[in-house]
Amino acid sequence: GESVGLHLPTLSVQEGDNSIINCAYSNSASDYFIWYKQESGKGPQFIIDIRSNMDKRQGQRVTVLLNKTVKHLSLQIAATQPGDSAVYFCAESRGNTGFQKLVFGTGTRLLVSP
Amino acid sequence: NAGVTQTPKFRVLKTGQSMTLLCAQDMNHEYMYWYRQDPGMGLRLIHYSVGEGTTAKGEVPDGYNVSRLKKQNFLLGLESAAPSQTSVYFCASRDWGVTDTQYFGPGTRLTVL
Structure with a gap:
């Protein structure tokens, strides 16, 4: 079936290291992808997005790659900084024109040690 | 500019009680959404609205009703709460445009005993 998933449920890194969080999707028709960060007790926060006509997009300290x-x-x-500790979700946009819904993965928890 | 706000932040209900969760956004967004988040299951869409006066079912609509009488508000109702509805509820909104980015509220933690 179609799904949006993550390879690792928890990723532990040291402060200052680079972190890589992965996500697999199965619907080749999806044309828009978003990464969200969710801190404990808060709602998901938009980080960066990418359209399917791009391979790479950079933001402030973050880069999204699409293969x-x-x-x-x-x-x-x-x-990576201690403030980056959170759960990270990828989301896939799929649906008909006029309304597209997001399908979310279950999330990867990033733990940053000082 | 407060973005997306939700009230209440926490609530405990007994089985069979009813309640309404309020979502408000001040960004003049057309689309609004209600999700529930359960451990290990990610965010699941309950209902959504593509504009004032419109609502539609999402992935898990049973046991919930919604209304969008004003563009800035989206209400989620539980007519007869069940323990299976214990969850964290998030509201989100999105503008009509080239991006599908949804902006989320802080959530409501609901416990049904």
Whole structure:
């Protein structure tokens, strides 16, 4: 069936390291992908997005890579900080024009040690 | 600009009681959504609205009703709460445009005993 999933439920890194969080999707028709960060007790917060006509997009300390051949998405966080500790979700946009719904993965917990 | 706000933040209900969760957004967004988040299951869409006066069912609509009488507000109702509805509820909104980015509220933690 169609799904949006994550390879690792928990990722532990040291402060200052680079973090890579992965996501697999199965619907080749999806054309928009978003990464969200969710801190404990808070709602998901938008980090970065990418459209299917792009392979890479950079933000502030974050980069999203999209590999359509293997239907894989990754979020890279440079110089990870303790404040980056959170659960990270990828979301896939699919649906008909006019209304598109997001399908969310279950999340990866990022733990950053000082 | 408060973004998306939700009230209440916490609530405990007994089985069979009813309640309404309120979501408000001040970004003039057309689309609004209600999700529930359960451990290990990610966010699941309950109901959504594509504009004032419209509502539609999402992935898990049973046991919930919604109303969008004003563009800025989206209400989620539980007519007869059940323990299976214990969850964290998130509201989100999105503008009509080229992006599908949804902006989320802080959530409501609901416990049904």
